[in-house]
Amino acid sequence: xxxxxxxxxxxxxxxxxxxxxxxxxxxxxxxxxxxxxxxxxxxxxxxxxxxxxxxxxxxxxxxxxxxxxxxxxxxxxxxxxxxxxxxxxxxxxxxxxxxxxxxxxxxxxxxxxx
Amino acid sequence: xxxxxxxxxxxxxxxxxxxxxxxxxxxxxxxxxxxxxxxxxxxxxxxxxxxxxxxxxxxxxxxxxxxxxxxxxxxxxxxxxxxxxxxxxxxxxxxxxxxxxxxxxxxxxxx
Numbered sequence: 001x002x003x004x005x006x007x008x009x010x011x012x013x014x015x016x017x018x019x020x021x022x023x024x025x026x027x028x029x030x031x032x033x034x035x036x037x038x039x040x041x042x043x044x045x046x047x048x049x050x051x052x053x054x055x056x057x058x059x060x061x062x063x064x065x066x067x068x069x070x071x072x073x074x075x076x077x078x079x080x081x082x083x084x085x086x087x088x089x090x091x092x093x094x095x096x097x098x099x100x101x102x103x104x105x106x107x108x109x110x111x112x113x114x
Numbered sequence: 115x116x117x118x119x120x121x122x123x124x125x126x127x128x129x130x131x132x133x134x135x136x137x138x139x140x141x142x143x144x145x146x147x148x149x150x151x152x153x154x155x156x157x158x159x160x161x162x163x164x165x166x167x168x169x170x171x172x173x174x175x176x177x178x179x180x181x182x183x184x185x186x187x188x189x190x191x192x193x194x195x196x197x198x199x200x201x202x203x204x205x206x207x208x209x210x211x212x213x214x215x216x217x218x219x220x221x222x223x224x225x
Binding site: 004035040042043045090092102103104105106108 | 160163
């Protein structure tokens with residue numbers, strides 16, 4: 001089974017802190033994604049990556065950056081956390097762009113910024 | 115990407131078939147219809163996808179109308195564990211698999 005693992009289920013950080021959310025997949029997938037999920041807004045795409053060191057902005061990249069130094073790992077970085085970044089963060093991966101396969105999601109990280 | 119429209123909630127009796135509708139009237143020829151579900155406090159889980167033909171797997175069946183403007187996800191024998199939010203997504207085949215999730219349908223399976 002494909003496994004997408006997010007480093008933390010729950011995080012509490014202070015305003016202004018630099019926050020790293022880590023995601024690892026074990027199936028050699030090319031594509032990886034970061035979403036945030038908020039009540040009434042559904043899932044919104046922050047960033048995605050289709051290869052090592054490649055990244056593309058999603059719909060709401062402001063306040064975030066990403067890093068993909070290795071194929072299996074995709075990190076989301078909040079440079080200076082703010083309270084409006086309190087949310088559920090979901091990482092996903094999919095095989096590649098040609099074969100249009102499904103995406104597999106991690107369990108999510110619930111981040112609270114105080 | 116085509117917009118999808120789903121009812122906000124539905125009820126289903128345990129053991130009965132759950133039929134979840136989705137409208138995607140602006141879907142283009144190269145867009146697949148995907149279904150995911152999200153059980154409370156978990157990440158979304160893939161269920162099934164299709165382009166034109168009806169599809170079936172161990173979890174569900176997907177019925178796509180001939181004009182492809184709507185589809186129905188069928189859970190043949192719903193259980194309490196099927197209570198979740200179900201998302202219908204239209205995604206182009208050539209894209210980088212960006213999945214745009216809307217609000218979905220909250221399916222309540224009742225004993």
